[in-house]
Amino acid sequence: MWNNLNRVSEGCQGHGRLSLMEEKSRVLLVDDEAAITDNLAPFLERSGFEVVVAANGEDALRQVTAFNPAIVIMDVLMPVLDGREALRRLRRAGNWTPVILLTQVGESSERAMALEEGADDYLNKPFDPHELVARMKAVLRRARPGQPPLATASRIASGDLLLDRTSRRAWLAGNEVTLTPKASALLEYLMTHPDELISRERLLDAVWGWEYPAGTRTVDTRIAELRRVLGDDPSEPRFIETVPGQGYRFVGSVEVVA
Amino acid sequence: MKRLALWAISLIPACIGATVTAALALGRLKNPILYLRADIGTLSLLLGIGISTLLMLALGGWAWLEHQHNQKMTGTISQVSADRRRFLQRLDHELKNPLTAIRAGLVNVGNGDAPETMSSIQTQVQRISRLTADLRKLSELETRPLERSAVDMADLLHQVFELAQERPEAETRRLSLQLPQAPWPLPAIPGDRDLLLLVIHNLIDNALKFTRPGGTVEVRAFDDGTVVVVEVADTGSGISEEDMPHIWEELYRGQGARGVPGSGLGLALANAIIQRHGGQIVVRSRPGQGTVFTVRLPIKG
Numbered sequence A: 001m002w003n004n005l006n007r008v009s010e011g012c013q014g015h016g017r018l019s020l021m022e023e024k025s026r027v028l029l030v031d032d033e034a035a036i037t038d039n040l041a042p043f044l045e046r047s048g049f050e051v052v053v054a055a056n057g058e059d060a061l062r063q064v065t066a067f068n069p070a071i072v073i074m075d076v077l078m079p080v081l082d083g084r085e086a087l088r089r090l091r092r093a094g095n096w097t098p099v100i101l102l103t104q105v106g107e108s109s110e111r112a113m114a115l116e117e118g119a120d121d122y123l124n125k126p127f128d129p130h131e132l133v134a135r136m137k138a139v140l141r142r143a144r145p146g147q148p149p150l151a152t153a154s155r156i157a158s159g160d161l162l163l164d165r166t167s168r169r170a171w172l173a174g175n176e177v178t179l180t181p182k183a184s185a186l187l188e189y190l191m192t193h194p195d196e197l198i199s200r201e202r203l204l205d206a207v208w209g210w211e212y213p214a215g216t217r218t219v220d221t222r223i224a225e226l227r228r229v230l231g232d233d234p235s236e237p238r239f240i241e242t243v244p245g246q247g248y249r250f251v252g253s254v255e256v257v258a
Numbered sequence B: 001m002k003r004l005a006l007w008a009i010s011l012i013p014a015c016i017g018a019t020v021t022a023a024l025a026l027g028r029l030k031n032p033i034l035y036l037r038a039d040i041g042t043l044s045l046l047l048g049i050g051i052s053t054l055l056m057l058a059l060g061g062w063a064w065l066e067h068q069h070n071q072k073m074t075g076t077i078s079q080v081s082a083d084r085r086r087f088l089q090r091l092d093h094e095l096k097n098p099l100t101a102i103r104a105g106l107v108n109v110g111n112g113d114a115p116e117t118m119s120s121i122q123t124q125v126q127r128i129s130r131l132t133a134d135l136r137k138l139s140e141l142e143t144r145p146l147e148r149s150a151v152d153m154a155d156l157l158h159q160v161f162e163l164a165q166e167r168p169e170a171e172t173r174r175l176s177l178q179l180p181q182a183p184w185p186l187p188a189i190p191g192d193r194d195l196l197l198l199v200i201h202n203l204i205d206n207a208l209k210f211t212r213p214g215g216t217v218e219v220r221a222f223d224d225g226t227v228v229v230v231e232v233a234d235t236g237s238g239i240s241e242e243d244m245p246h247i248w249e250e251l252y253r254g255q256g257a258r259g260v261p262g263s264g265l266g267l268a269l270a271n272a273i274i275q276r277h278g279g280q281i282v283v284r285s286r287p288g289q290g291t292v293f294t295v296r297l298p299i300k301g
Helices: A002-022 A034-046 A057-067 A083-092 A108-117 A129-142 A181-191 A200-208 A215-230 B002-010 B012-030 B038-109 B115-143 B153-165 B168-172 B193-209 B266-276
Strands: A025-030 A049-054 A071-075 A099-102 A155-158 A161-164 A169-172 A175-177 A240-243 A247-250 B149-152 B174-178 B188-191 B216-223 B227-234 B280-286 B290-298
Touching: A025 A034, A025 A057, A034 A049, A034 A129, A034 B038, A049 A057, A057 A071, A057 A083, A071 A083, A071 A129, A083 A099, A083 A108, A099 A129, A129 B038, A161 A181, A181 A200, A181 A215, A181 A247, A200 A215, A200 A247, A215 A240, A215 B153, A215 B193, B002 B012, B002 B038, B012 B038, B038 B115, B115 B266, B149 B153, B149 B193, B153 B174, B153 B193, B153 B216, B153 B227, B168 B193, B188 B193, B188 B290, B193 B216, B193 B227, B193 B266, B193 B290, B266 B280
Parallel strands: A025 A049, A025 A071, A071 A099, B174 B216
Antiparallel strands: A155 A161, A161 A169, A169 A175, A240 A247, B149 B188, B216 B227, B227 B290, B280 B290
């Protein structure tokens, strides 16, 4: 897993490197636990970011204006103003700075709420710091300045595949397809992270909310189900590509549908 | 059913009284002597009704007391499980932050001049991280809604069996899977495929861990029309009598499990998952001979 993650982050670095040479990406790290920010900030700095720390949601909103970060990493449970409410206020003010929330979005109810919140990605504590950097780079690479991210769009499409995330229904060439809840959540995660190599472990954590024994094989089973339903040929994928020994990647281009 | 029978029995004295009265009343037409005894008829009717009423009152009171007691017990049980759930959630939350800080700190330290110590600490931190995730899942299992789609049990068992065959222990143990073909293959059951796979995976994992090289692990399944039965049997070390009552408890590790890697949550998770599916999981074991775990899952949810 360690190796996979390093490879993932190297894969992402290619894009980010030019801009990093010009100026470091600014990151706002928000957590009320000093033990976390004290240890995470130096690591993020060594990974090529300029870091400012905030201890709660209110502090974070002030820093977003003052520091103008490229990305915000925010815990959820915090005193004064929690992460969810801070994010909601930020989005209501029309600010689309990419945000990674440090919480779990495992169940469909949580995912529905996440869609409204407008976070770009989620990471469950305790996480591997390398995984956080890989997520940050992927989010920054996907971000379109000033525009809502794919992660907050309720209807997205790739070619003739349409996914309505609010009603959790999918259509292929106009015909509705039936997916199990897990397969549908998996498709949603892949489509909202297009062109990104995602390890099986990460998919387990993000979609199942749990990295458990025999779980990586479960991911393969659901991918096979998705391919069968979507008529996707693994040797010539339109949607999901297998990256041998590493994970999966959604190769179709994804657009927001009004 | 029993309750209904008792209520019916309590009506018998009233019925007897009524029958006597009716017999006397009918008899009166033919036999004037009996007419004189009409008050005995009335008496027996009143007595019958009286006894019946007393019996019914007693039954009612008893039922009421029992109901009160049950309510109190149910209340206590749900209170205990709610307390336990809250405890697990708090434990998860209180461990998450320090673990996050430790993992970030470890990356800053790098390998330094004690790479073996560092890698050992990394492994242990990951172990605690996994344990907290498993504990959280265990508490979620009791409350969150279950995904229910038709699970092809034969397909699931084939898959989990293939996984088991890939393990190094499988090379030196006889591992077999028996699935019915005649008169029909296993029916599908409604449930969460991923969780059910985890159950069987944990059972086979245990069987392989506690069986010596040369031993046998058999996985077999059949259906009896109402349930699908899956058995995972081994010729392993068995479970001692002292351990037996505790094997389903969270974090319990039996005497035989010392020195065998594991979290002590595998069976607790399996039990919780099977309960949520409305099924049963039972174990029979003879120390020194082996163990068989039997899972029963209802075909209709």
